[in-house]
Amino acid sequence: MKIILLEDIKKIGKKHDIVKINKGYACNYLIPKKKAVPYNKDNLFFIKKWQKQEQTKKDQQTTLANEIKDKLDKITLKFYVKKNPNGKMIGIISDKQIEEKLKSFGINIDKRKILDKNSINSFGKFCLNIKLYDNVIGKINVVVECKE
Numbered sequence: 555m556k557i558i559l560l561e562d563i564k565k566i567g568k569k570h571d572i573v574k575i576n577k578g579y580a581c582n583y584l585i586p587k588k589k590a591v592p593y594n595k596d597n598l599f600f601i602k603k604w605q606k607q608e609q610t611k612k613d614q615q616t617t618l619a620n621e622i623k624d625k626l627d628k629i630t631l632k633f634y635v636k637k638n639p640n641g642k643m644i645g646i647i648s649d650k651q652i653e654e655k656l657k658s659f660g661i662n663i664d665k666r667k668i669l670d671k672n673s674i675n676s677f678g679k680f681c682l683n684i685k686l687y688d689n690v691i692g693k694i695n696v697v698v699e700c701k702e
Contacts, residue, residue, distance in 0.1 A: 558593055580592075623686055
């Protein structure tokens with residue numbers, strides 16, 4: 555029996571694939587659980603229409619991510635931190651602090667999107683990568699200076 559998958563199913567196929575499987579498995583499990591629909595013209599038309607909508611949504615998200623990437627390229631985050639008597643930085647600059655600083659520029663990015671997991675624990679300039687969308691990665695400059 556031919557069916558159209560509505561979600562990824564291990565060892566069978568990915569979402570919207572047209573696959574041929576055992577009729578019993580399709581009728582007794584996949585179709586009642588709404589994991590698949592029978593292959594016919596109406597269902598195929600619906601899936602094609604849905605795929606076009608998903609592609610449009612992905613294109614919009616990519617455009618938005620590229621706009622945020624352009625904004626990030628122009629921003630330099632500055633942190634002023636105290637130093638200990640040895641001249642080393644006291645504490646670290648966490649992903650949460652970077653997230654909060656970005657919010658002051660009007661950019662909301664989750665701290666989990668920061669790809670560089672090394673904590674900033676010294677003075678200087680740093681470049682961090684941030685995953686904005688599937689294939690869109692922005693870079694942000696962070697400067698840590700001594701607070702007198």
